[in-house]
Amino acid sequence: MQIFVDTADIEEIKEAKKWGIVDGVTTNPSLIKKAVEKLKSRGTEISMEEYIKEICKSVDGPVSLEVKGITAEEMIREAETLHKKFNGVNNNVVIKIPVNTAMQEEDEIFEGIKAVKQLESKGIPTNVTLVMNPTQALLAAKAGASYVSPFLGRIDDYIRDNLGIEHGKWDVFDGALLRKVEEGMRNADGDDGERYKKMASISFSDDGIYDGIEFVESIVKIYRAYNFKTKIIAASVRNVLQVRKVAEMGVDIATIPFKVIKEMINHPKTIEGMKKFTQDVVEEYRAIFEE
Ligand code: E4P
Numbered sequence: 001m002q003i004f005v006d007t008a009d010i011e012e013i014k015e016a017k018k019w020g021i022v023d024g025v026t027t028n029p030s031l032i033k034k035a036v037e038k039l040k041s042r043g044t045e046i047s048m049e050e051y052i053k054e055i056c057k058s059v060d061g062p063v064s065l066e067v068k069g070i071t072a073e074e075m076i077r078e079a080e081t082l083h084k085k086f087n088g089v090n091n092n093v094v095i096k097i098p099v100n101t102a103m104q105e106e107d108e109i110f111e112g113i114k115a116v117k118q119l120e121s122k123g124i125p126t127n128v129t130l131v132m133n134p135t136q137a138l139l140a141a142k143a144g145a146s147y148v149s150p151f152l153g154r155i156d157d158y159i160r161d162n163l164g165i166e167h168g169k170w171d172v173f174d175g176a177l178l179r180k181v182e183e184g185m186r187n188a189d190g191d192d193g194e195r196y197k198k199m200a201s202i203s204f205s206d207d208g209i210y211d212g213i214e215f216v217e218s219i220v221k222i223y224r225a226y227n228f229k230t231k232i233i234a235a236s237v238r239n240v241l242q243v244r245k246v247a248e249m250g251v252d253i254a255t256i257p258f259k260v261i262k263e264m265i266n267h268p269k270t271i272e273g274m275k276k277f278t279q280d281v282v283e284e285y286r287a288i289f290e291e
Contacts, residue, residue: 001247004061004233004255008035010051012258013058019261024061026149026235026255028096028129029068049085056089064127064147066096070107072114079115083124094147095119096129099136113143120144127233132158133207134218141228149255150219152212152246153236159211162203170238170260175211178204212236213245220249240264 002023005016008031016022032048039046046054056063065086067078079095087093097116102109116126120143127147128140132155140148156173160166167173182204185196209215216234223232234246234254240263246254256264 001251002061002253003261004064004253005059005261006031006235006237006255006257008032008055009038009258010035010054010058013055016258016261017059021261022059022061023253024063024092024255025055025059026064026096026127026233027055028066052086053089056086056092059092060090061092062094062125062127062147063090063092064094064096064129066098066129067115070101070103070111072111072118075101075111075115076118079119079124079126080122094125094127096127096149097145098130099128099140100130113139116140116143116145120146128230129235132215133209134215134222137219137230137232138222141223141226141230145230147231147233147253148219149233149235150212150216151236152216152234152242153238155206155209155212155215155236156238159204159206162206172239172241173211175205175209175214179210213242216246216251217249220251 003021004024004026005013005022006026007013008027013022013025036048036051039051052065063086065082067075067082069075069078075097079097082095083093097112097119099112100109101107101111112128116128119126125146127149128137128143128145129149131137131140131148131150137148137150153169156175157167159175159178160173185192185199188196204210206215209218216232219232222228223230231252234242234251237243237246237254237256237260239260243254243256243260243264
């Protein structure tokens with residue numbers, strides 16, 4: 001599994017690069033905004049273009065940069081601009097295109113897919129973003145996208161919010177448990193059964209998907225069934241458990257926030273073991289290392 005760092009913060013990118021385990025970077029307008037605000041708060045003067053060039057330079061792997069347009073025409077133009085301005089730096093620019101740019105009823109819904117098809121035919125690699133269900137991922141693959149980014153953390157948020165479950169951004173969510181609870185309530189007699197009937201309007205799942213992990217699993221299954229070449233980037237990753245689960249299912253790439261990559265390396269028993277081994281180094285063993 002490749003690891004991309006999900007940040008536009010150059011310090012984080014450079015630090016993660018030193019660890020030798022980073023294969024690429026994903027950014028989005030929110031991550032760029034956060035990184036730029038951090039720079040400004042420190043009084044650092046750098047143009048946005050120079051900053052993005054720094055990001056491209058600092059990693060020898062794909063760097064996803066997102067367009068801001070709504071129509072296919074706008075997005076294609078912007079993608080070409082991004083590619084022209086930044087791909088020359090390190091030959092690693094991938095263009096993020098939202099799967100569906102519609103924000104209201106009357107908006108066109110296939111603009112993203114149309115843009116992907118055309119950009120890929122021009123040799124500009126795309127990463128289809130804001131993917132929130134497996135059929136969107138199917139359409140992205142049909143359009144020939146190089147990458148697809150299912151947002152698993154945001155699906156966890158969506159299901160929990162619909163059910164009124166309070167949660168923090170980084171909290172673990174167990175959809176398999178939720179499925180069991182729903183089944184139990186559905187099959188219950190008496191008060192529990194009655195309560196479930198009254199809750200009929202509340203959705204326990206997102207069209208039969210109970211959490212972000214199940215969502216990514218479904219895409220893996222579909223892509224394998226048809227041998228699609230589009231690489232799956234598990235995105236909107238919030239915790240180490242999600243990293244383990246997407247790795248187990250053989251996802252191509254996980255794009256992981258800096259904070260979560262750091263959590264992956266920690267375990268209290270490793271710290272305890274280190275302390276004990278360090279204490280137990282006897283004099284004769286220490287002497288072996290002296291030159
Ligand atoms: C990466 O491609 C996505 O933009 C990112 O993972 C979104 O993460 P978030 O849902 O935590 O904002």
